[in-house]
Amino acid sequence: MPAAPGGPRLLLRRLREAMAEPVSPQARLDRIVVVIAANVIAEVCSVYVLRDDNTLELFATEGLNREAVHLTRMRADEGLVGLIAQTAEPLSLSDAQTHPAFSYRPETGEEAYHAFLGVPLLRAGNTLGVLTVQNKTYRVYSDEEIEALQTTAMVLSEMIASGELQGLAPDAGTAARRAVNARGVVLADGIGLGHVVLHEPRIVVKTLIAENVEAEIARLEAAIEAVRSAIDDLVERGDKIGTGESREVLETVRMFAHDKGWLRRMREAVVSGLTAEAAVERVQSDNRARMMRQSDPYLRDRLHDLDDLANRLLRRLTGQEGAGAGAYLPDNAILVARSMGPAALLDYDPSRLRGVVLEEGGPTSHIAIVARALGIPAVGEVENATALCDSGDAIIVDGVSGEVQVRPGPEIEAAYAEMVRLRAKRQEQYRALRDVPAITRDGIRIGLHLNAGLLVDLGHLNETGAEGIGLFRTELQFMVAQRMPSAAEQQALYEAVFAATGDRPVTIRTLDIGGDKILPYMPKLEEENPALGWRAIRIGLDRPALLRVQLRALLRAAAGRPLKIMFPMVATVDEFVRAKAIVDREKAHLRRHGHPLPSDCRLGAMVEVPSLLFQIDEIAQVADFLSVGSNDLMQFLFAVDRENRRVADRFDPLCAAAIRAFRLIAERANAAGCPVTVCGEIGGRPLEAMALIGMGFRDLSMSPASIGPIKAMVLSLDARAIADVIDAEMARAHDGASIRPALAAFAKAHGIPV
Ligand code: PEP
Numbered sequence: 186m187p188a189a190p191g192g193p194r195l196l197l198r199r200l201r202e203a204m205a206e207p208v209s210p211q212a213r214l215d216r217i218v219v220v221i222a223a224n225v226i227a228e229v230c231s232v233y234v235l236r237d238d239n240t241l242e243l244f245a246t247e248g249l250n251r252e253a254v255h256l257t258r259m260r261a262d263e264g265l266v267g268l269i270a271q272t273a274e275p276l277s278l279s280d281a282q283t284h285p286a287f288s289y290r291p292e293t294g295e296e297a298y299h300a301f302l303g304v305p306l307l308r309a310g311n312t313l314g315v316l317t318v319q320n321k322t323y324r325v326y327s328d329e330e331i332e333a334l335q336t337t338a339m340v341l342s343e344m345i346a347s348g349e350l351q352g353l354a355p356d357a358g359t360a361a362r363r364a365v366n367a368r369g370v371v372l373a374d375g376i377g378l379g380h381v382v383l384h385e386p387r388i389v390v391k392t393l394i395a396e397n398v399e400a401e402i403a404r405l406e407a408a409i410e411a412v413r414s415a416i417d418d419l420v421e422r423g424d425k426i427g428t429g430e431s432r433e434v435l436e437t438v439r440m441f442a443h444d445k446g447w448l449r450r451m452r453e454a455v456v457s458g459l460t461a462e463a464a465v466e467r468v469q470s471d472n473r474a475r476m477m478r479q480s481d482p483y484l485r486d487r488l489h490d491l492d493d494l495a496n497r498l499l500r501r502l503t504g505q506e507g508a509g510a511g512a513y514l515p516d517n518a519i520l521v522a523r524s525m526g527p528a529a530l531l532d533y534d535p536s537r538l539r540g541v542v543l544e545e546g547g548p549t550s551h552i553a554i555v556a557r558a559l560g561i562p563a564v565g566e567v568e569n570a571t572a573l574c575d576s577g578d579a580i581i582v583d584g585v586s587g588e589v590q591v592r593p594g595p596e597i598e599a600a601y602a603e604m605v606r607l608r609a610k611r612q613e614q615y616r617a618l619r620d621v622p623a624i625t626r627d628g629i630r631i632g633l634h635l636n637a638g639l640l641v642d643l644g645h646l647n648e649t650g651a652e653g654i655g656l657f658r659t660e661l662q663f664m665v666a667q668r669m670p671s672a673a674e675q676q677a678l679y680e681a682v683f684a685a686t687g688d689r690p691v692t693i694r695t696l697d698i699g700g701d702k703i704l705p706y707m708p709k710l711e712e713e714n715p716a717l718g719w720r721a722i723r724i725g726l727d728r729p730a731l732l733r734v735q736l737r738a739l740l741r742a743a744a745g746r747p748l749k750i751m752f753p754m755v756a757t758v759d760e761f762v763r764a765k766a767i768v769d770r771e772k773a774h775l776r777r778h779g780h781p782l783p784s785d786c787r788l789g790a791m792v793e794v795p796s797l798l799f800q801i802d803e804i805a806q807v808a809d810f811l812s813v814g815s816n817d818l819m820q821f822l823f824a825v826d827r828e829n830r831r832v833a834d835r836f837d838p839l840c841a842a843a844i845r846a847f848r849l850i851a852e853r854a855n856a857a858g859c860p861v862t863v864c865g866e867i868g869g870r871p872l873e874a875m876a877l878i879g880m881g882f883r884d885l886s887m888s889p890a891s892i893g894p895i896k897a898m899v900l901s902l903d904a905r906a907i908a909d910v911i912d913a914e915m916a917r918a919h920d921g922a923s924i925r926p927a928l929a930a931f932a933k934a935h936g937i938p939v
């Protein structure tokens with residue numbers, strides 16, 4: 186086997202010279218294939234680029250028929266080149282023609298060649314094309330040659346990604362810049378058009394080719410050492426103060442930082458002539474390509490950890506710190522991140538944010554709650570979102586369908602712009618309804634209240650004309666904080682809430698933590714079923730200190746004005762009675778110390794654990810009001826995890842069993858004269874809200890964006906008629922089916938906007 190005359194370093198030096206020549210991109214590419222072929226002593230060297238129509242096109246060749254350049258095109262899964270593009274892995278064959286995937290193209294004159302080596306052109310894990318060399322003999326390519334070709338491929342990938350070759354393919358662009366339509370799940374409603382801002386900007390490696398290999402090895406070693414000791418520090422500190430990144434993750438990262446295979450691959454890449462940072466990026470790109478093709482969630486997570494580690498190394502080597510949260514934002518910014526905490530989102534200037542796209546984050550995640558509060562459209566669970574786009578790319582977040590359009594074509598962009606215009610027009614119509622009382626056509630007044638949890642929510646009160654706040658989720662203050670909010674901080678928030686709401690009623694819910702709502706600064710409990718675990722009022726009763734501090738802050742903030750407090754996750758009447766006793770003790774304490782008390786203090790229970798359905802008369806006797814948490818009630822009634830997308834939509838809250846549950850609550854509460862509200866998500870959906878009114882509910886609490894559509898529905902509804910429809914349907918619903926179709930038909934027939 187002939188050894189390459191100059192080795193990989195000489196090859197890279199030659200490539201650098203070729204890159205620097207002031208010639209056209211095509212001439213440069215033509216020169217590059219000649220340099221590569223000469224260096225690895227191959228008769229053929231070809232570059233195939235993936236185009237936006239998903240074909241692989243021959244862009245340059247040394248050795249094959251030149252006429253075939255920009256003419257030979259194949260499907261992205263065709264032939265050996267397609268196989269490499271698909272697998273994102275190198276392929277080395279001593280006799281290519283006997284490989285089952287070999288596809289013969291007569292125009293190229295390939296029949297003379299036997300040995301074949303191809304490597305993918307990768308960037309951030311995406312395949313941009315394929316680089317191949319061929320020989321007439323049946324030779325075997327050495328590991329060094331494969332490595333050298335991969336290193337070279339990286340230089341070519343940068344050329345493609347930079348858009349330099351964009352104009353070369355007739356009638357189409359390269360796939361590196363193609364439009365992508367990705368799918369996720371809706372986190373926050375709305376449509377946003379703008380440009381990508383990476384929450385953790387990709388580190389730009391500017392110098393790819395090493396001047397001095399020994400010096401680069403030393404830089405790489407030093408950076409690895411520094412990152413290792415930083416991780417050791419983190420692990421140690423985490424032990425002492427129990428904060429920050431969880432120990433398990435850090436331990437994994439530490440393990441990777443000592444992974445011999447990973448370190449060896451980076452060193453080899455430097456030896457082949459790359460700078461230390463380019464070597465890290467090359468190995469990271471291979472890793473990302475694996476990650477994208479990995480369907481096992483555990484292995485994907487591990488590859489993500491490795492990716493994080495590579496980022497740490499890159500940051501150290503390039504001196505680029507992540508711009509991160511709070512960074513300067515251009516207008517119309519759409520944040521793209523793998524994951525992001527609610528506090529990080531709040532650090533950005535919301536007036537410039539048009540949307541958020543996350544690789545993680547389900548609909549009930551904290552970031553989703555904050556995005557909704559800020560009115561920023563958001564889509565989560567978008568696979569590989571951060572690898573799909575580059576900073577500054579045009580992007581559309583469709584928080585209605587859950588789609589994300591990266592680099593959309595002009596038709597798509599125009600269609601969305603039109604949709605945004607229509608939505609704005611509809612919003613204007615809703616705004617016109619702001620001061621119109623929500624009264625049905627047959628004269629029944631429906632109370633429309635807001636769900637809130639952050640100060641930014643309070644502005645929506647005046648904007649929407651809501652009657653008050655039906656659910657204030659106090660845990661949000663705790664969830665977005667870096668440490669446990671002090672009594673004074675809690676009191677200050679509640680004072681601000683009362684100042685903003687004035688005379689309008691506010692129902693404050695005590696801390697609903699545990700389950701999916703984890704506080705980063707509280708020790709994490711390992712529970713098999715956290716949704717059924719130690720959470721909400723259970724923590725409040727077992728460890729009353731936390732609850733007492735909160736109740737005292739509430740009672741003091743509401744001095745001289747009415748206060749409504751409700752308890753989450755009440756499962757038995759006894760729990761409510763015990764919580765009430767704690768409130769009474771706090772009141773007595775404040776009275777003793779001469780503090781003014783609320784003018785009126787009412788205590789309510791959330792109905793969200795099904796056991797309360799069987800104590801509904803008793804709870805309606807002892808509580809001053811009830812509030813139906815339909816999100817949890819449906820979760821527990823049907824035993825469907827509200828976080829688990831596979832089952833979350835399995836049962837319709839308008840099926841017979843659910844309707845019986847809702848009706849039972851409304852009828853018994855009304856009969857006992859106990860006010861009842863629905864504050865789960867269904868109260869904010871017009872068709873469901875219409876059904877709830879038909880079942881006897883008169884107060885609904887919802888997110889700000891729902892007030893307009895729900896009021897429009899109420900204004901055109903006859904409450905008696907819908908009650909009759911539900912009665913008739915329930916009398917017939919022997920199979921327990923959903924009555925949604927009947928309700929939809931009713932709405933349509935009566936022109937009710939749902
Ligand atoms: C509910 O469970 O319906 C509810 C309103 O509370 P949360 O969504 O905060 O659990």
Ligand code: MG
Pocket residue numbers: 753793814816817
């Ligand atoms: Mg709940």
